[in-house]
Amino acid sequence: MRWGRIGRPVPPVEQPIRPHRTGQRTVGFWLVATIATLGAVAALSAHTLAHHLTTRTDQEITRASAFDSTVAFDKTVAFGGSGEREPLDEHGLVLVLDEQGEVVARYPGSDDLPTFPALTPARLKAYAARSTPSAFGESYRAKVVRTADAGPRHEGGYVVTARSTADDRRAVEHLLEVETAAALPLLATVLIGARRLGRREVWERQDTERRLREFMAAAGHELRNPLTTISGYAELARVGDPAYEPMRREALDRITAEVGRMGTLVDELVLLTRLDFGQPLQLTCVDLAQLCRDAVTAARDCHPDRPVRLLLAPGDHTVTGDPLRLHQLVANLLANARVHTPPGTTTTLGLGTEDGHRVIEVLDDGPGVPDELRARLFDPFVRGEETRAAGSGLGLSIVSAIATAHGGVVTLEPSEPSHRGAWFRVRIPAPS
Numbered sequence: 344m345r346w347g348r349i350g351r352p353v354p355p356v357e358q359p360i361r362p363h364r365t366g367q368r369t370v371g372f373w374l375v376a377t378i379a380t381l382g383a384v385a386a387l388s389a390h391t392l393a394h395h396l397t398t399r400t401d402q403e404i405t406r407a408s409a410f411d412s413t414v415a416f417d418k419t420v421a422f423g424g425s426g427e428r429e430p431l432d433e434h435g436l437v438l439v440l441d442e443q444g445e446v447v448a449r450y451p452g453s454d455d456l457p458t459f460p461a462l463t464p465a466r467l468k469a470y471a472a473r474s475t476p477s478a479f480g481e482s483y484r485a486k487v488v489r490t491a492d493a494g495p496r497h498e499g500g501y502v503v504t505a506r507s508t509a510d511d512r513r514a515v516e517h518l519l520e521v522e523t524a525a526a527l528p529l530l531a532t533v534l535i536g537a538r539r540l541g542r543r544e545v546w547e548r549q550d551t552e553r554r555l556r557e558f559m560a561a562a563g564h565e566l567r568n569p570l571t572t573i574s575g576y577a578e579l580a581r582v583g584d585p586a587y588e589p590m591r592r593e594a595l596d597r598i599t600a601e602v603g604r605m606g607t608l609v610d611e612l613v614l615l616t617r618l619d620f621g622q623p624l625q626l627t628c629v630d631l632a633q634l635c636r637d638a639v640t641a642a643r644d645c646h647p648d649r650p651v652r653l654l655l656a657p658g659d660h661t662v663t664g665d666p667l668r669l670h671q672l673v674a675n676l677l678a679n680a681r682v683h684t685p686p687g688t689t690t691t692l693g694l695g696t697e698d699g700h701r702v703i704e705v706l707d708d709g710p711g712v713p714d715e716l717r718a719r720l721f722d723p724f725v726r727g728e729e730t731r732a733a734g735s736g737l738g739l740s741i742v743s744a745i746a747t748a749h750g751g752v753v754t755l756e757p758s759e760p761s762h763r764g765a766w767f768r769v770r771i772p773a774p775s
Contacts, residue, residue: 373537396511408504618744624665656695684709
């Protein structure tokens with residue numbers, strides 16, 4: 344069995360591949376997605392921490408402000424003496440204001456506390472109507488309580504129990520800084536990975552374009568050959584001289600044969616395209632054992648000079664698949680062995696189960712496949728350079744596409760000293 348390169352007289356002219364932005368889009372997508380995710384995590388954690396600190400602060404303010412408004416406002420009572428008021432820490436602040444919002448008394452827990460914002464009578468009245476602490480500027484949360492006694496010479500006023508949130512804000516900022524520092528190595532890793540993925544996508548796209556150009560060039564050549572033959576014999580068939588009648592009949596026969604060959608080639612191209620695009624199969628329960636028996640019987644009847652053996656392992660051999668396509672898979676493998684081996688070569692078709700897969704094997708005792716052709720044997724239009732066998736070179740490509748469409752794979756097994764011929768194995772998942 345002699346194999347060779349793709350059968351075309353003139354190789355396609357290589358055109359430079361246009362640069363694609365696929366890789367850049369991939370890198371950009373992953374960077375944006377990563378930054379958005381990290382930003383969302385950081386925002387959520389910062390919001391959660393800020394909410395927790397605010398809740399804790401409000402609870403402290405509420406406890407500290409729960410006292411009888413008639414209690415004298417002295418430092419001892421305000422910060423943990425014998426009165427009813429709970430103590431505030433060094434971040435706490437108590438202000439006694441008159442009706443106009445002027446400070447009557449101030450009891451800070453620390454001299455380093457930020458300046459408390461000024462309050463107008465209208466705002467004091469509004470805050471006093473609230474039952475929970477509120478934000479005062481950027482540095483405080485406080486609760487305002489209306490009191491009948493605001494100290495000497497002040498019959499009415501307000502008591503403001505406040506707590507500084509400067510440390511809480513710094514804690515949230517520190518959390519964001521830590522998360523930012525931790526995110527930088529992750530961003531660098533994602534950038535490196537995304538760039539590698541982008542380069543891989545660009546390479547795959549370039550390889551796909553190259554293979555597509557080769558496929559179109561080979562398909563064009565395969566279609567051009569029968570058209571050229573048809574054109575030549577059509578001119579010969581137009582000769583009206585009766586002396587050329589036998590030649591005319593031969594020309595018409597050749598035209599008919601070439602039209603049939605072209606029709607077969609077009610059908611195979613359409614089938615290969617449909618399989619590559621993943622069009623649905625007509626799935627049903629298929630008995631591979633009976634399918635193999637039918638294929639072997641047909642091969643023996645059509646070519647009695649070609650011995651074909653059938654080996655069936657015991658057990659169940661059913662799969663879920665398209666019976667027409669699976670029959671074509673087996674028939675193509677048998678035809679491939681027949682047309683690429685000398686007369687008298689024995690072909691063996693085997694069927695069994697291995698590791699949850701149905702295994703179809705086709706072996707022959709011919710010369711085998713050259714090592715330089717094995718890598719591209721399942722590509723379209725790959726044919727032997729010196730073979731005289733008629734065909735389009737799509738048979739093994741269709742076998743590979745059918746196996747892939749059924750979730751399986753076809754392989755050419757390595758040659759062994761005890762067996763020099765070709766050895767194809769098709770693995771299709773068995774029903775679960």
